[in-house]
Amino acid sequence: MSLTAFLQYCLTGISIGGIYALIAIGYTMVYGILRLINFAHGDIFMMAAYFMIFAMTDFFLPWQVSVVIVIVATIVLGVVIEWLAYRPLRSAPRMSIMISAIGVSYLLQNLATYLFSALPKGYPEIPFLKQIIHLGNVSTSLVTFITPILTIGLVAALMFIINHTKVGMAMRAVSRDFETAQLMGIKINRVISFTFVIGCFLAAIGSVLYFTPRATVNPLSGALPGIKCFVAAVFGGIGSIPGAVVGGFLIGISETFIKAFGYSEFSDAFTFVLLILILLIRPSGLFGEKQTEKV
Numbered sequence: 001m002s003l004t005a006f007l008q009y010c011l012t013g014i015s016i017g018g019i020y021a022l023i024a025i026g027y028t029m030v031y032g033i034l035r036l037i038n039f040a041h042g043d044i045f046m047m048a049a050y051f052m053i054f055a056m057t058d059f060f061l062p063w064q065v066s067v068v069i070v071i072v073a074t075i076v077l078g079v080v081i082e083w084l085a086y087r088p089l090r091s092a093p094r095m096s097i098m099i100s101a102i103g104v105s106y107l108l109q110n111l112a113t114y115l116f117s118a119l120p121k122g123y124p125e126i127p128f129l130k131q132i133i134h135l136g137n138v139s140t141s142l143v144t145f146i147t148p149i150l151t152i153g154l155v156a157a158l159m160f161i162i163n164h165t166k167v168g169m170a171m172r173a174v175s176r177d178f179e180t181a182q183l184m185g186i187k188i189n190r191v192i193s194f195t196f197v198i199g200c201f202l203a204a205i206g207s208v209l210y211f212t213p214r215a216t217v218n219p220l221s222g223a224l225p226g227i228k229c230f231v232a233a234v235f236g237g238i239g240s241i242p243g244a245v246v247g248g249f250l251i252g253i254s255e256t257f258i259k260a261f262g263y264s265e266f267s268d269a270f271t272f273v274l275l276i277l278i279l280l281i282r283p284s285g286l287f288g289e290k291q292t293e294k295v
Helices: 003-034 041-058 063-089 094-116 142-164 166-176 178-183 188-211 223-236 241-260 264-281
Strands: 132-135 138-141
Touching: 003 041, 003 138, 003 142, 003 166, 003 188, 003 223, 003 241, 041 063, 041 094, 041 188, 041 223, 063 094, 063 188, 132 142, 138 142, 142 166, 142 188, 142 241, 166 178, 166 188, 178 188, 223 241, 223 264, 241 264
Parallel strands: none
Antiparallel strands: 132 138
């Protein structure tokens, strides 16, 4: 492998990893607050792609306006799901709310199939993001180049919110002790809704970055990326934002080089092997804290 090819694959892997990191943060934040694996998060990511198709293809809106609409619509979808499917089960056993999350995932997939058909729909082109730039001997699209930069910027902003704002302090309090935070006067419902807003915002951004280089979208387009991002969150230590970012970049880079060496059929299997290994060796993940169950 030449140096140019190596750098090309590195850039591609870092770009994919950045997208995985953005989506994985949604998983890890919801788990940190509710101790819930939001299995519908990958399908919310998929619905964001259909929102972009509607905005640009059916309503002929410019891509700048369409991106804003996608972000707003995705946030509304996520908050409505939290209101209708998760909030009524807040005091129910954890298994009940997890089953609800799986049900919402299948509901979104079947709703997308009913509304848009199971046939792949073309994702609209965003010429600005698809323009080719040259970095020495390496040529790449602008979306590939800016994805890791945008990811790092968004993560830095998110960490600032969590560590230096009142709502961030409330989120940290709720993640530590749900009941005590509620007794201290923290508006639990507002904190949880804000958590879903952040997760869906990042999923919408990730959707635009992910599907721009790809030609089509179908109702199952969010399933596999969603699972990979869940594995990234588990690998880094679910509940840890830096861990989700590290896990996302690791999976993105690894699967890119597996494909580069001609083993593309094993690139997806690697994700699940990694999940099994991390659960066997370090179940709490790289940055996760060991938790003791109180009897």
